Amino acid sequence: MQTPWEYRFAHRTKHMRSSVIRELLKLTEQPDIISFAGGLPAPEVFPLEKFQQACNAVLSQQGGLALQYGATEGFTPLRDMIARHTTRYGIEIMTQNVQITSGSQQALDLIGRLFINRGDYIVVESPTYMGALQAWNAYGAQYISVPSDENGMIVDELETALRVGPKFIYVLPNFQNPSGTTLSLERRKKLVEIADKYGVPIVEDDPYGQLRYEGEHIPAVVTLDSEFRGPNGGHYSGNVIYLSTFSKLLAPGLRLAWVIAPPEVIRKMVMTKQGADLHTATFNQMVAYEVAKGGFLDEHVKLIRATYKERRDVMLEMMDELFPPEVRYTRPQGGMFLWGIMPAGMDAAEVFKVAVQKKVAFVPGAAFHANGGGDNTMRLNFSFSSPETIREGVTRLSLTLKEMLAQNGK
Amino acid sequence: MQTPWEYRFAHRTKHMRSSVIRELLKLTEQPDIISFAGGLPAPEVFPLEKFQQACNAVLSQQGGLALQYGATEGFTPLRDMIARHTTRYGIEIMTQNVQITSGSQQALDLIGRLFINRGDYIVVESPTYMGALQAWNAYGAQYISVPSDENGMIVDELETALRVGPKFIYVLPNFQNPSGTTLSLERRKKLVEIADKYGVPIVEDDPYGQLRYEGEHIPAVVTLDSEFRGPNGGHYSGNVIYLSTFSKLLAPGLRLAWVIAPPEVIRKMVMTKQGADLHTATFNQMVAYEVAKGGFLDEHVKLIRATYKERRDVMLEMMDELFPPEVRYTRPQGGMFLWGIMPAGMDAAEVFKVAVQKKVAFVPGAAFHANGGGDNTMRLNFSFSSPETIREGVTRLSLTLKEMLAQNGK
Numbered sequence: 001m002q003t004p005w006e007y008r009f010a011h012r013t014k015h016m017r018s019s020v021i022r023e024l025l026k027l028t029e030q031p032d033i034i035s036f037a038g039g040l041p042a043p044e045v046f047p048l049e050k051f052q053q054a055c056n057a058v059l060s061q062q063g064g065l066a067l068q069y070g071a072t073e074g075f076t077p078l079r080d081m082i083a084r085h086t087t088r089y090g091i092e093i094m095t096q097n098v099q100i101t102s103g104s105q106q107a108l109d110l111i112g113r114l115f116i117n118r119g120d121y122i123v124v125e126s127p128t129y130m131g132a133l134q135a136w137n138a139y140g141a142q143y144i145s146v147p148s149d150e151n152g153m154i155v156d157e158l159e160t161a162l163r164v165g166p167k168f169i170y171v172l173p174n175f176q177n178p179s180g181t182t183l184s185l186e187r188r189k190k191l192v193e194i195a196d197k198y199g200v201p202i203v204e205d206d207p208y209g210q211l212r213y214e215g216e217h218i219p220a221v222v223t224l225d226s227e228f229r230g231p232n233g234g235h236y237s238g239n240v241i242y243l244s245t246f247s248k249l250l251a252p253g254l255r256l257a258w259v260i261a262p263p264e265v266i267r268k269m270v271m272t273k274q275g276a277d278l279h280t281a282t283f284n285q286m287v288a289y290e291v292a293k294g295g296f297l298d299e300h301v302k303l304i305r306a307t308y309k310e311r312r313d314v315m316l317e318m319m320d321e322l323f324p325p326e327v328r329y330t331r332p333q334g335g336m337f338l339w340g341i342m343p344a345g346m347d348a349a350e351v352f353k354v355a356v357q358k359k360v361a362f363v364p365g366a367a368f369h370a371n372g373g374g375d376n377t378m379r380l381n382f383s384f385s386s387p388e389t390i391r392e393g394v395t396r397l398s399l400t401l402k403e404m405l406a407q408n409g410k
Numbered sequence: 411m412q413t414p415w416e417y418r419f420a421h422r423t424k425h426m427r428s429s430v431i432r433e434l435l436k437l438t439e440q441p442d443i444i445s446f447a448g449g450l451p452a453p454e455v456f457p458l459e460k461f462q463q464a465c466n467a468v469l470s471q472q473g474g475l476a477l478q479y480g481a482t483e484g485f486t487p488l489r490d491m492i493a494r495h496t497t498r499y500g501i502e503i504m505t506q507n508v509q510i511t512s513g514s515q516q517a518l519d520l521i522g523r524l525f526i527n528r529g530d531y532i533v534v535e536s537p538t539y540m541g542a543l544q545a546w547n548a549y550g551a552q553y554i555s556v557p558s559d560e561n562g563m564i565v566d567e568l569e570t571a572l573r574v575g576p577k578f579i580y581v582l583p584n585f586q587n588p589s590g591t592t593l594s595l596e597r598r599k600k601l602v603e604i605a606d607k608y609g610v611p612i613v614e615d616d617p618y619g620q621l622r623y624e625g626e627h628i629p630a631v632v633t634l635d636s637e638f639r640g641p642n643g644g645h646y647s648g649n650v651i652y653l654s655t656f657s658k659l660l661a662p663g664l665r666l667a668w669v670i671a672p673p674e675v676i677r678k679m680v681m682t683k684q685g686a687d688l689h690t691a692t693f694n695q696m697v698a699y700e701v702a703k704g705g706f707l708d709e710h711v712k713l714i715r716a717t718y719k720e721r722r723d724v725m726l727e728m729m730d731e732l733f734p735p736e737v738r739y740t741r742p743q744g745g746m747f748l749w750g751i752m753p754a755g756m757d758a759a760e761v762f763k764v765a766v767q768k769k770v771a772f773v774p775g776a777a778f779h780a781n782g783g784g785d786n787t788m789r790l791n792f793s794f795s796s797p798e799t800i801r802e803g804v805t806r807l808s809l810t811l812k813e814m815l816a817q818n819g820k
Contacts, residue, residue, distance in 0.1 A: 003611055003649045005674050008577065010527045010549070016681045043474030051477070055465040064453035067461070067661030102512055102665075106687040113548065117420045134685045138523065139420070167418065201413055239413045251477030253692035255512075264415050271426045275544045276686070277516040281694055282663035 034393035036380040037361040045304045054290035066283040072270045074100025075285035091226040094235040096263045102280045103255040104245045108135040113272045116141050121166040125153045127368035129177050143370035152183030155190045162198040175208045175335025178368045178379035185218050192225045202240045210301050212334035213309035237262040249297050254284045314387040318394035336383040342376040351404050360396040444803035446790040447771040455714045456661050464700035476693040482680045484510025485695035501636040504645040506673045512690045513665040514655045518545040523682045526551050531576040535563045537778035539587045553780035562593030565600045572608040585618045585745025588778045588789035595628050602635045612650045620711050622744035623719035647672040659707050664694045724797040728804035734812050746793040752786040761814050770806035
């Protein structure tokens with residue numbers, strides 16, 4: 001007889017759904033659709049030649065090591081380099097503060113596995129990154145949403161949430177995915193203080209920190225937390241778990257990211273990662289180290305910034321010119337996304353259907369809301385498409401929006 | 411104030427321990443220790459030149475694709491190739507039966523996530539692979555151990571275990587890790603029938619199936635299950651979830667493995683993998699495909715077999731010559747491990763301490779027992795060390811064993 005698999009699956013899978021984005025991406029795979037839906041880096045900025053040289057250097061000099069099993073913590077020279085690099089930002093980091101992960105999505109999953117008991121509350125921004133929700137739903141998390149404005153999470157509204165007794169606060173301070181907004185310095189400082197006051201840890205997700213196109217760099221929350229606590233003998237042992245990634249600086253197809261956290265968190269994370277995938281591919285770590293060790297990425301990021309800044313500018317110019325005034329949107333200082341807000345009552349999922357007929361796509365914003373709402377919002381990516389394509393796409397989207405607004409007004 | 415992290419960790423981490431093997435490996439990292447403890451392939455058999463050519467071909471021809479985000483299911487040409495390859499063994503497999511994972515450890519983790527509710531029973535062999543226990547402990551699994559002999563799991567003793575109502579049966583039929591034994595054809599057939607009778611799925615873990623050094627190939631359990639059910643329109647929809655890996659055929663440092671399962675299992679597994687790590691590194695999948703597509707691995711595996719066969723033979727010859735007769739051991743027809751059984755009452759953990767003083771190491775067998783026992787057992791790896799090193803290591807180990815037996819006899 002046939003096995004009725006549906007009844008064998010664990011309880012945690014019952015409400016598991018495929019990522020909205022991944023499903024939408026399938027819809028938008030037709031080549032004549034202009035997609036602002038994905039979160040893809042531009043392949044034009046992948047440093048292919050440098051990468052190829054690095055592969056050859058690693059394989060000819062240390063091939064046996066590169067293709068062998070490795071340590072769960074990660075390739076030590078790469079961890080050392082990340083520690084040194086982070087120290088430049090005025091925070092004391094040692095190698096034992098660093099764990100390499102198979103992309104930031106794995107870091108989010110390991111954090112869920114490490115911290116979340118079924119029913120635990122997590123404080124998130126509204127909107128927040130849906131990949132984090134997807135990871136933590138599997139561990140039975142519940143969410144408390146704190147509203148955001150153009151300066152990120154409204155930290156003044158955090159205190160009530162902290163009195164619930166959440167497991168941790170999740171925040172994306174730089175050019176947030178999905179909203180594109182940046183948490184102000186003042187709010188970051190207040191976040192550190194208020195989290196310390198209530199004794200609740202912070203998970204800081206920072207994939208885009210290096211991708212700033214204008215304005216001054218704002219210190220990371222982990223840096224401010226380190227300053228708040230004062231000197232600590234060289235390593236970090238504060239209240240923040242910090243995530244970043246090579247996906248945006250080098251290439252996402254490597255699945256290479258890192259976590260910075262107090263040593264006792266890293267030690268426990270190593271154990272959870274052992275059970276999850278033993279370790280991240282040795283070869284990929286060694287190649288990334290080879291690419292980055294001479295400071296190449298510091299130079300390379302300038303090309304990425306120039307490319308994405310132009311695309312952001314083109315998208316904003318076109319939107320300023322063509323978008324109906326009823327639709328508001330953020331003006332990100334960096335990153336890969338901006339966020340559109342249509343009048344209340346409009347449904348982005350309906351707009352999406354019409355937009356796809358007009359051969360343009362985006363992500364309806366509801367999926368970025370942990371506790372419902374946001375039906376009238378949308379996420380637009382500006383990193384992937386060429387300026388020319390962006391012009392045409394915004395034109396199509398403007399037509400769609402005007403049409404829908406007119407219908408809505410009837 | 412300092413965050414008391416220990417109290418923030420989730421309940422599932424309370425009994426989490428680092429893998430015994432990984433901890434032992436640290437002890438045995440001194441260069442003068444001969445280690446039979448790890449499960450490492452010999453780096454001498456890594457096809458470095460071919461691998462380097464493949465990297466260059468992928469990057470020069472499809473670099474943009476290789477470094478970009480990819481589908482959670484895996485790189486389609488690689489999935490197609492695995493489906494075609496598996497079809498050669500007389501089982502109907504289509505691409506939708508195949509999921510690429512970040513090593514077999516991730517496949518074990520995803521299976522746990524997909525199936526195991528806290529308290530669920532899993533039927534395992536005694537001894538069994540400790541990496542599976544490590545993965546499933548995080549999901550709150552309990553285990554029913556079925557004893558094994560030189561022909562693998564004693565299937566006649568399975569029926570009682572199945573009346574408990576377990577979630578699935580976990581079996582490593584070929585050159586089992588740790589015992590080195592192989593499940594006989596007769597028992598495989600009986601396993602398929604009895605699992606079908608009770609409606610309990612089978613998880614078949616087969617990392618070493620290609621590494622047979624003598625005797626006839628025995629069809630995989632998934633193949634026998636497919637035959638048992640008869641033709642099914644081209645794809646597999648039976649009762650077995652089958653795992654295999656590129657770690658032993660190509661290189662473990664790539665973290666590349668695959669799952670073959672009914673399409674409804676694969677569909678759900680894709681969702682769990684999205685939350686776990688989005689997808690396995692695109693570049694690694696494309697390079698593995700490039701290496702394998704012309705049939706290279708079919709040739710390359712002959713070199714691996716010849717290398718490991720020699721090492722196994724040397725280890726067995728030396729043990730036959732030097733080991734005290736009170737210590738029994740298996741004679742594996744393939745794979746990477748053999749299994750030693752000392753007289754009852756001997757403690758392999760104690761023997762280990764003395765062995766390390768004599769500069770030789772192995773893994774005490776207790777960790778491979780889901781429900782205790784096996785204190786007098788040990789796992790020895792023969793794939794990693796050169797024949798010369800194996801001779802010296804077995805000599806040292808024999809001395810250790812004789813010494814401990816003499817003490818024990820006092």
